[in-house]
Amino acid sequence: MWPILWTAMRTYAPYVTFPVALVVGAVGYHLEWAIRGTPKPRKEESIQELREERKLQEKAGTDSTQVLSLKEKLEFTPRAALNRNRPEES
Template sequence: MWPVFWTVVRTYAPYVTFPVAFVVGAVGYHLEWFIRGKDPQPVEEEKSISERREDRKLDELLGKDHTQEGMRL
């Protein structure tokens, strides 16, 4: 009887494991959401060095002076 059982399990494994994995994943997702509560506010991504350099060059073309920014009181 066991060889027949294992043959059936091996044959239909993809049809059984996907729904089981889907249910386990959905339950885990909702459980984690329930424990954590509301989603935190998204943090603004930091600009890369090349993006900051491009912004600085564009500002220089527009006439803004970034050399005095650190000296504000």
Template sequence: MWPLIFTALRTYAPYITFPVALVAGAVGYHLEWFIRGTPQKITEEQSIVEKREERVLQEAAGRDLTQITSLKEKKEFTPKAVLNRNRPEKS
């Protein structure tokens, strides 16, 4: 008799466990909202990119953007080539 009961339980387990899980989930969901209270309005924060763009615009507001230094004046603009570091310099 026990083998028949275990076979029936194994065969019909999805039909039994699904409604039980559905009821337990619904009760848990409503219980959580009852304990937590009404949901509060979520305010959206600015993304990191938006914050950076705003900061750059604020920094650029006080200076003249037409006056820039030329690349020829910047001596440290281009680093020495990596491949030429170990070669002795020709004089």
């Protein structure tokens, strides 16, 4: 009798365990939401949006009329490779 019972349980196990797992999962899901409460909507921002916000905040503290002149910017640029063979002006 036991071998017949074990064979039947092994054969019909997927048909029994799936509905049981479905019911347990649904009960657990609703119980978790009841305990946790309703979720607060969270604002999802991309990394690019966060970067733009940070740059705007950095710009807000500076004076936008004070900029470097082109001459000051060129002092820090490296010399071009094509100018290496030209004689330097004294």
